Amino acid sequence: MDEDTTAEYGVSSEDWDRALTAAEATELERKAEAGIRPGKLDEIIGQGRVREQIGLILEGARHRGTPPDHILLSGPPGLGKTTLSMIIAAELGVSLRQTSGPALERSGDLAAILTGLEANEVLFIDEIHRMARPAEELLYTAMEDYRVDVVVGKGPGATAIPLELEPFTLVGATTRAGLLTGPLRDRFGFLGQLEFYSEGELEAIVHRSAAILNVGITDDGAVQIAGRSRGTPRIANRLLRRVRDFAQVRAGGTITEAVAVEALHLYDVDALGLDRLDRAVLTALVKTFNGGPVGPKTLAVAVGEQPDTVEEVCEPFLVRAGLLARTPRGRVATDAAWHHLGLRPPSAEGLFRSGDA
Structure with a gap:
């Protein structure tokens, strides 16, 4: 950086070099975070059945030279529905257009997206049930x-124009297929x-x-993080990032069993993967x-949360x-639940037990 530029921006050459280094580090971190998502079908860990089925659909479409059938992906949040949609587009060598069900309030919203699609493109609609x-x-x-039929005018004089x-x-994704x-x-x-993923798959x-994020x-x-991830890759990667922060700041940078346990305890994630709200619900119930x-x-009301939050976020797990x-x-x-909280369950007759029908 020359002296004129230094004077213009009011920073020294050393500060400018440090800023460039920080910017480069930020860009590398962004690329690493994006690289956590698999980019090809054979890079996906788990979901073997669905992966094989989609692979056959895509290969058949390539042989015929036609777009593959429309695909609906269902399952709980965090299992990779969005990632699969990206991979489908990448495997076909076409662009991916993304939107969500709640954003499509009027037919015109969807018509604008559909008429803008190019040949063989993939349209991904998340939460399509909404x-x-x-x-x-x-x-x-x-x-x-x-084809879409666009209605022009109102009342008896309205005309439908096919486009x-x-x-x-x-590719539609839903967490509530019902x-x-x-x-x-x-259609x-x-x-x-x-x-949901097995613990072995989550460990992998x-x-x-961790290799992509360059953390030991x-x-x-890995067993500690995987065991607390609720069978969900998104949660596993989120916990890995938080444990990485703890390891880099307080433990020399390597995630060991002891480091993972201490870090996850700090972030209120217990041995089963329950967080603060989960434990609050169980504690109030017991x-x-x-x-x-x-x-x-x-x-x-007892835990100070909305009923929808308790029913949709806590209860399923x-x-x-x-x-x-x-x-x-x-x-x-x-x-x-009683045992997990370190309490003895009451033995009164009629109490529901986990083995009851």
Whole structure:
């Protein structure tokens, strides 16, 4: 940096060099974070069945020289639906257009996107079950006939003008497949259900992500992170980043078992993967309501959260972990919940136990 430039911006050459170094480091970090997402089907860890099925669909489409059938991906958040949509476009060598169901409030919103698609492009609609009905009905003819009917005018004089679309592939993603209407679901050529990941698969994901982020990690450290990730790669990568921060600041940069345990304890993530809110729900259920049954709204008030948050964020994992049961009378803590909190479950007759039907 020359003296004139130094004087103009009021910084020294040393400060400018440090700023460039910081900018370069930030760019490398951004690329590393983006690189955590697999870029090809064969880079995906887990989801073997769905991966093989999609691979056959894409290979068949390449042989025929036509766009593949429309694909619907369903499953809980964080399992890789968005990543799969990106990979589908990359494997086909075409661009990916992204939008979400809540953003498509009017049919015109969707029509503008569809008419702008180029031949064979992939359109990804996240949370497709939340799309407004007018937009959904417009999508029917677009998916089947590559055509949209735009209505011009109002009342008796209204006219429908058909607009031809370029062939495209729709990839829809949903966390609530049961909320999709039958006509929309039936227009997808393939329905892929993504499953939760095993701890072994999550350990492999943690090792892969740690290598990309250039952070040292032992096998035992990866086991600790994977075991608290709720079967979800997104959570595994999030926990890895937080443990990385702890390791780099307080533990010499390498993630060992002890470092991972201490870091995750600091971030309120316990041995089963429960966070502060999960434990608050269990604690209220056990200590305030003596294990239940208690209604979800009452339970939400007890922990100071909205009922939707408790039902949609906390309960699915607590039920899957065998700590909470949903019964007709309300929510009930299982024996495992009492033990997890370090308490002895009451032995009164009629108490719901985890082995009951």
